[in-house]
Amino acid sequence: MADTVVARDCEMTISQPEFLRLLPAAVAGAAFEADRGVFTHGDADRGWRIALTPLPDLEHGLIRLPRQRAVFSFRGYSAGRITAFFQRFDLYFARGGG
Secondary structure: OOOEEEEEEEEEOOOHHHHHHHHHHHOOOOOOEEEOOEEEEEOOOOEEEEEEEEEEEEEEOOEEEEEEEEEEEEEOOOHHHHHHHHHHHHHHHOOOOO
């Protein structure tokens, strides 16, 4: 069985339903399972896992933004494949601003 590598541990300003809506395109349609904020793909030798944990909302005056702690783990992926995963993932989850 391959070792598991935590490649990213971060906060995201997003709700779990919105995360689930965007995830299929961000992972290029890869089949995954979702169970109470944990999203998994693969088998015992190769795969990824994203665990979301709700955090208190971010508040700016009357604006409230949902937040999640997101931990991304990989098994059997090279550093290059993990980088490619995040390049695509980040494109789909990037938020515009001005």
